[in-house]
Amino acid sequence: MENASGTYDFTAFENRWQSFWKEKATFQTAPLNCGRPKYYVLDMFPYPSGAGLHIGHPEGYTASDILARYKLAQGFNVLHPMGWDAFGLPAEQHAIATGESPAIQTQRNIDNFRRQLQMLGFAIDWQRELATTDPGYFRWTQWIFLQLFRQGLAYVSAKPVWFCPALGTVLANEEVLSMEVWHCPALQKDLLDSEVVVTKTGATSKVGNHPVTSLGKQPRSERGHHPVERRPIRQWVLRITAYAEKLIEGLDALDWPDSTKRLQKNWIGKSEGAEVTFALEGHTDSLTVFTTRPDTLFGATYMVIAPEHPLVTKITTTAQKSAVESYLEVVKNKSDLERTDLADKKKTGVFTGAYAINPVNGAKIPVWIADYVLMTYGTGAIMAVPAHDERDWEFAKEFKLPIIQVVGADAEVDVQKAAWTEDGPMVNSGPFNGLSSLETKKKITADLAARGLGKSAVNFKLRDWLFSRQRYWGEPFPILWIKPADYACIPADAAIREFLPAQPVPCTIEGQEFYAVPLTSKQLPLTLPAVKSYQPSPTGDSPLSKATEWTEVWYDLATGQTVSQTQPAPGPLWVKASRETNTMPQWAGSCWYYLRYIDPTNQNALASTEALKYWGCPDFYIGGAEHAVLHLLYARFWHRFLYDIGVLPTAEPFQKLFHQGLILGEDGEKMSKSRGNVVNPDTIVKEHGADALRMYLMFLGPLEASKPWSSEGISGITRFLRRLWRLAVDENTGGVSTKISAQAQESEDLVRELHRTIQKVEKDIETLQFNTAISQMMILMNVAEKSPSLQRSTVETFVQLAAPFAPHVCEEIWARLGHTGSITQAAWPKFDPAKLVESSVEIIFQVNGKVRATAKVAKETSKEALLALARAHPDVQKFLEGKTLVKEVIVPGRLVNIVVAG
RNA sequence: GCCCAAGUGGUGGAAUGGUAUACACAUCAGACUUAAAAUCUGCCGCCGCAAGGCUUACCGGUUCGAGUCCGGUCUUGGGCACCA
Numbered sequence: 001m002e003n004a005s006g007t008y009d010f011t012a013f014e015n016r017w018q019s020f021w022k023e024k025a026t027f028q029t030a031p032l033n034c035g036r037p038k039y040y041v042l043d044m045f046p047y048p049s050g051a052g053l054h055i056g057h058p059e060g061y062t063a064s065d066i067l068a069r070y071k072l073a074q075g076f077n078v079l080h081p082m083g084w085d086a087f088g089l090p091a092e093q094h095a096i097a098t099g100e101s102p103a104i105q106t107q108r109n110i111d112n113f114r115r116q117l118q119m120l121g122f123a124i125d126w127q128r129e130l131a132t133t134d135p136g137y138f139r140w141t142q143w144i145f146l147q148l149f150r151q152g153l154a155y156v157s158a159k160p161v162w163f164c165p166a167l168g169t170v171l172a173n174e175e176v177l178s179m180e181v182w183h184c185p186a187l188q189k190d191l192l193d194s195e196v197v198v199t200k201t202g203a204t205s206k207v208g209n210h211p212v213t214s215l216g217k218q219p220r221s222e223r224g225h226h227p228v229e230r231r232p233i234r235q236w237v238l239r240i241t242a243y244a245e246k247l248i249e250g251l252d253a254l255d256w257p258d259s260t261k262r263l264q265k266n267w268i269g270k271s272e273g274a275e276v277t278f279a280l281e282g283h284t285d286s287l288t289v290f291t292t293r294p295d296t297l298f299g300a301t302y303m304v305i306a307p308e309h310p311l312v313t314k315i316t317t318t319a320q321k322s323a324v325e326s327y328l329e330v331v332k333n334k335s336d337l338e339r340t341d342l343a344d345k346k347k348t349g350v351f352t353g354a355y356a357i358n359p360v361n362g363a364k365i366p367v368w369i370a371d372y373v374l375m376t377y378g379t380g381a382i383m384a385v386p387a388h389d390e391r392d393w394e395f396a397k398e399f400k401l402p403i404i405q406v407v408g409a410d411a412e413v414d415v416q417k418a419a420w421t422e423d424g425p426m427v428n429s430g431p432f433n434g435l436s437s438l439e440t441k442k443k444i445t446a447d448l449a450a451r452g453l454g455k456s457a458v459n460f461k462l463r464d465w466l467f468s469r470q471r472y473w474g475e476p477f478p479i480l481w482i483k484p485a486d487y488a489c490i491p492a493d494a495a496i497r498e499f500l501p502a503q504p505v506p507c508t509i510e511g512q513e514f515y516a517v518p519l520t521s522k523q524l525p526l527t528l529p530a531v532k533s534y535q536p537s538p539t540g541d542s543p544l545s546k547a548t549e550w551t552e553v554w555y556d557l558a559t560g561q562t563v564s565q566t567q568p569a570p571g572p573l574w575v576k577a578s579r580e581t582n583t584m585p586q587w588a589g590s591c592w593y594y595l596r597y598i599d600p601t602n603q604n605a606l607a608s609t610e611a612l613k614y615w616g617c618p619d620f621y622i623g624g625a626e627h628a629v630l631h632l633l634y635a636r637f638w639h640r641f642l643y644d645i646g647v648l649p650t651a652e653p654f655q656k657l658f659h660q661g662l663i664l665g666e667d668g669e670k671m672s673k674s675r676g677n678v679v680n681p682d683t684i685v686k687e688h689g690a691d692a693l694r695m696y697l698m699f700l701g702p703l704e705a706s707k708p709w710s711s712e713g714i715s716g717i718t719r720f721l722r723r724l725w726r727l728a729v730d731e732n733t734g735g736v737s738t739k740i741s742a743q744a745q746e747s748e749d750l751v752r753e754l755h756r757t758i759q760k761v762e763k764d765i766e767t768l769q770f771n772t773a774i775s776q777m778m779i780l781m782n783v784a785e786k787s788p789s790l791q792r793s794t795v796e797t798f799v800q801l802a803a804p805f806a807p808h809v810c811e812e813i814w815a816r817l818g819h820t821g822s823i824t825q826a827a828w829p830k831f832d833p834a835k836l837v838e839s840s841v842e843i844i845f846q847v848n849g850k851v852r853a854t855a856k857v858a859k860e861t862s863k864e865a866l867l868a869l870a871r872a873h874p875d876v877q878k879f880l881e882g883k884t885l886v887k888e889v890i891v892p893g894r895l896v897n898i899v900v901a902g
Numbered sequence: 903g904c905c906c907a908a909g910u911g912g913u914g915g916a917a918u919g920g921u922a923u924a925c926a927c928a929u930c931a932g933a934c935u936u937a938a939a940a941u942c943u944g945c946c947g948c949c950g951c952a953a954g955g956c957u958u959a960c961c962g963g964u965u966c967g968a969g970u971c972c973g974g975u976c977u978u979g980g981g982c983a984c985c986a
Contacts, residue, residue: 178983259906263981266905271985291986304986347984370984377985384986390903391984461985625980699926701915705908706979713914716926722940772916775925782925844921849967851921889966895920899966 006734008725010689013812018121020811026822027068027123030077032614039076040615041068042594042654044623044631045083047586048109049090053116055671055679055697055709060622060660062694062805063703063768065122067620069804070765072123073828079615080123081597083130084110088586089167089223092473095534102473102534106133116681120690121807123824128600132589137596138475139525140606141588144638146478146499146518147645153239154467156507156516158232161466162219166226168536170235172466172585174630176228179220233540234507236468236477236582240637244268244460247636256657257704260628267629269461274445276383276454278303278356280315281364287311287356290378290459293388294448295440298429299406300383301396303356303367304349306375307331315367317353324350324369331371347372347395358383359453360444361430370395378459386419393419404428407437465634467585472534472543474583478526480555480562481507481514486575489557495520496560509578517577520560528583544581551579590631591638594618594653606647617653625659632657658768661706663697668708679709691806692718698770698805717774721809723781724802728795728813736817737790744789751835753783754794758831761801770805777802792817797829845870846897847879863890870896 005012021027030036041064046057068080084106091102091109110131117124130137148154162171182191219228240247248268251261273292280287287303305311307328316324327350349370356367372391373382386396386403393415396403405415408424423437432440448454468477487504490496499518507514519526529550534543545551553562554569555577562577563570592606598615599607623631632654639653664670665677672678684693696717701707730737757780764773780798784790796817803810803823814823838859843866845853853875857866867890870876876898883900890896 259981262906266982269982269985273986289986293986372984372986374985382986389986391986394984459985461982628981699914705915707914710914710927713927719941720926726941771914772925775916778925842921846920846967849920849965854921887966889920891920895967897920897966 006729006731008722008809010691010809014119014121014690014808017808017811018118021121021123021822022126024822025127026824027072027078027080027125028127029079029125032610034077036075036077038079038615038619039068039071040079040618040620041071042080042597042618042621043082044621044627045085045590045593046113047085047088047090048106048113050094050105050109052109052112053681055663055681055684056624056660058120058681058693059663059697059703060624061117061120061122062697063658063660063770064620064622065124065694066698066765066770066804067768068123069807069824070762070828072824073800073804073826075827078123079128079597080125081128081130081600082117082122082124082126083128083593083597084113084132085586085590085593086110086131086133087474087584087589089169089471089473092471092534093167095473099534101530103133106131119685120681120694123807128597130593130596130600132475132593135525135527136601137593138589140596141475141584141592142478142519142524142526143521143606144592144642145475145584145588146521147647148238148641149479149505149516149518150499150501151641151645152501152503153242153641155237155239155505156234157237157464158234158508160230160232161235162228163231163233163540164221164226164228166224167221168540169469169471170231170233170466170540171221171228172630173463175222176219177222177225179218179225181218181220231540233470234509234582235466236580238465238467238637240465240634241460241462243637243640244270244462245458246640247462247633250636250640250652254652254657255655257625257659260625260632260657260659263628264633267462267633271459271461273457273459274441274448274454275379275457276359276448278359278383280311280367281355281357283315283354285311285314287367287381288379289381289383290457291383293385293437293441294444294454295426295429295432295437296385296388296406297358297360297383297444298426298432299385299387299404300358300363300365301386301402301404302365302384304370304373304382304384304392304395305352305367306373306380307369307371308375309369309380311381312352312369315352315354320351320353324352327369347391347398349395349399359448359451366401368395368399376463377461387415388420390419390421465637467588468582469585470536470540470542471583472528472531474585475588476526476528476544476583477580478519478524479516479580480519480553480577481509481580482517482555482575482577484513484515486557487515487517489573489575490517491558491573494558494560495522496557514578516580517555517557518560519562523560523562542581542583544579544583551581553577553579587631587634591635592642594621594635595648612649617650617655620656620658621654622658622660624662628659659704661702661704663700664706664708666709666711671709679711684714688714688718689721689808691721691809695721695774695805699774701771703768703770720774720778720781721806723785724799724806725809725813727781727784727790728799729816734816736792737795739788740790740792740795742792744787744791744794746787746789746791746794750783750787750794752838753780754797755831755833755835756780757801758797758829759836762828762831765804774805799823800826800829841893843869843893844895845873845876846895847876848899849897852876852879859893861892863892866890866892866896870898 068078072078086106095102162176274294278287349368352367354367355364384392386392387405406429408420413420426432505516529547552565554574557573599611642648643651696714760776761773799810799813853873883902887899
């Protein structure tokens with residue numbers, strides 16, 4: 001090697017090896033027919049923000065990189081790709097502020113992210129790099145959407161949704177957080193809970209000691225924490241609820257953190273119960289409710305319908321009309337903020353004047369309206385059983401409604417004092433008295449079903465997925481709107497039937513009805529037009545709505561081709577059409593990117609069947625726990641859908657999932673600009689090198705734990721890497737260390753520690769316990785350094801073990817030891833179990849469980865001999881004098897415990 | 903309120919029911935050096951002169967033996983939140 005200086009000069013060799021890997025395409029994935037088993041390691045791809053790489057990125061990426069390099073050394077064909085989740089709000093906000101196209105800014109950010117990732121030496125196949133903003137990529141995002149559209153899983157709704165004025169777009173429920181907001185009069189400023197230190201006596205702001213007052217919990221946007229409000233806006237919605245059951249079932253077989261599985265299960269929120277129909281006195285309409293407690297039907301003392309329930313106006317009596325109207329007015333004016341304010345759960349409501357008939361006993365019970373019943377869940381109506389439901393109980397107390405106990409042993413339960421929500425034998429329930437709740441549930445449901453007044457039913461908390469954003473910088477929908485009359489003229493053999501749903505998807509725009517028609521796969525991708533301004537309109541419409549040359553087109557009902565309306569209609573089947581101006585949310589592109597890595601340039605399919613068959617799904621997926629419901633649920637939905645329509649061979653995308661913990665600032669707080677505790681990877685690499693950063697991130701603690709960064713702690717790793725360097729390289733000559741020789745005598749201790757290290761590093765990489773793998777390498781270092789001479793193979797093995805963690809310095813040492821190829825091409829070391837065996841072991845002698853002495857003995861020493869040794873030991877005898885023997889415990893190879901009394 | 907996870911030296915952390923504090927960081931003391939950096943050596947949970955005693959958030963239990971298993975309490979962090 002030219003210029004072989006003996007000093008540990010990481011800037012020189014880190015650059016050199018990064019160029020080497022690039023030139024030799026060291027980490028390029030082998031072709032499908034290479035005959036090697038595959039291993040697919042996936043990182044959650046980053047959003048390329050203007051701020052550059054966060055220190056949390058290299059944490060997860062180093063973990064997966066160690067795994068990838070380890071599997072490579074074991075002979076696997078490893079796929080370890082990287083790409084960019086490049087559509088998103090910050091680029092668009094930048095565009096609004098500067099007028100610069102988001103595409104340009106995004107490209108700049110991607111280049112910076114790529115530079116930073118390459119600087120860290122990740123074993124990534126850069127030939128497979130992808131960006132969700134690339135038309136060659138989002139062509140298939142649009143294609144998947146059209147498949148959903150064709151299967152009737154995409155529809156348009158104009159129900160109220162969360163709208164964020166600051167971001168100028170709607171947000172999915174999942175993108176809205178409930179946050180405590182505080183006001184600080186001294187600073188004339190509102191603060192979020194994360195910015196306020198709450199003390200026992202009240203709250204004080206973190207700056208100075210200014211008093212603050214709580215403004216209560218408010219809904220805020222997850223991104224930017226801006227205020228959000230409810231607005232009715234026309235939206236595309238994906239019917240994820242149709243997959244609720246499958247999404248729950250699929251979780252069972254996955255090797256995921258239990259907490260994440262539980263989170264998804266709770267989010268989907270399956271409830272089993274019954275629908276029960278109540279007749280309404282004096283009305284032909286009836287009222288159907290959903291309940292999980294049909295067993296408590298005899299205890300129903302009133303009914304509640306949501307304020308938005310369609311029966312509200314129908315059943316309200318004239319006497320109650322004004323009271324109901326004023327209540328509805330109050331509810332309407334109640335900001336959503338107040339309605340969801342959880343600090344104040346005081347029940348409000350109003351009587352409709354109407355009565356329902358309980359189908360089991362004919363009892364006449366009043367129907368109320370209350371906003372604690374949600375129109376969006378179940379049937380928007382409930383039967384209230386105050387004795388056995390806390391919310392109903394509170395309401396009954398508030399409005400002095402009767403509370404009738406139907407479950408539980410009467411002696412211990414007082415339902416006038418609190419609701420009893422446990423199970424128990426039935427009382428006051430006619431023929432069901434004495435039966436268990438469980439039996440009663442089944443029997444009552446069956447009885448009602450026989451009379452046509454009920455059936456068992458399942459409900460989910462999961463809502464359909466709000467899939468459109470009023471933005472420019474997203475995938476355009478490959479959809480146009482035409483008049484129903486034109487829709488009726490679509491020829492039977494039209495190419496657009498490729499994606500045409502069985503039922504038209506309607507939508508009302510400015511009082512006129514339109515039907516949605518798709519482009520064909522030939523017209524994909526539909527790319528974004530250039531626009532003059534990225535500013536969203538105050539009405540909440542997308543900036544695309546102003547690009548009328550693009551939106552107003554002639555549409556060919558046969559082929560799906562389009563021509564701008566600035567030109568005359570090209571033919572008789574060409575009808576006036578308006579393009580959909582919303583764009584898809586950022587989640588769309590991240591729903592399926594792991595599939596595209598498999599076959600990133602395929603023009604005919606999202607990936608070829610052969611490639612999908614060989615690579616399957618990622619064997620390992622690592623990313624932050626913040627995506628536990630959003631990304632991971634959406635991606636599972638799309639994957640399962642593509643499986644159901646025969647596009648994919650597997651039902652679930654991610655078999656094994658891992659969440660790395662957060663890297664906190666040195667103060668133990670979450671890193672943030674405002675706290676000034678942000679650690680920049682560029683700075684660390686400059687000062688300590690990429691190897692040190694990688695290894696230190698892994699040494700900080702368990703991968704899954706949140707742990708604070710320490711700028712001092714990294715020196716321990718730097719020292720270790722320098723010691724590794726000196727173990728192999730002579731600092732004066734730059735050649736092989738003079739300690740290394742063929743005749744080197746190595747102690748039994750050193751050989752055993754080497755094999756122990758091979759064993760532990762291998763096991764710890766498999767189980768992602770990198771911190772302890774590094775500790776073991778340090779232990780080996782402490783032993784190896786003391787050895788006057790070393791075998792070449794010992795040093796080589798050591799360097800190989802460290803290579804996945806600190807690849808640059810290990811490549812450099814490997815080369816100095818005389819190898820020409822990359823260290824990753826050398827086979828992973830194997831340990832010899834025979835070398836792990838110790839001839840003698842240390843035995844501990846205990847008296848009453850306390851260690852009093854130790855002794856080094858031959859491994860096979862018998863129980864009797866051990867006991868004799870223990871009893872003879874003076875430090876043991878001291879504690880036996882004058883005591884009576886109770887018991888003797890002897891664990892060969894470990895300990896002797898003598899139990900005495902008195 | 904409900905669900906979950908975690909509490910071990912000054913700090914990050916380690917520990918198949920079997921010597922708690924491995925491995926590091928920091929501090930301190932020393933060696934080398936004209937000096938600094940780098941490097942190396944040693945000490946390093948608490949009380950105690952010592953013998954010894956105490957110690958894994960707290961209280962109790964199981965066990966010859968508990969950081970580890972069981973029950974309860976407290977604290978911190980995360981998730982959900984009127985979902986019938």
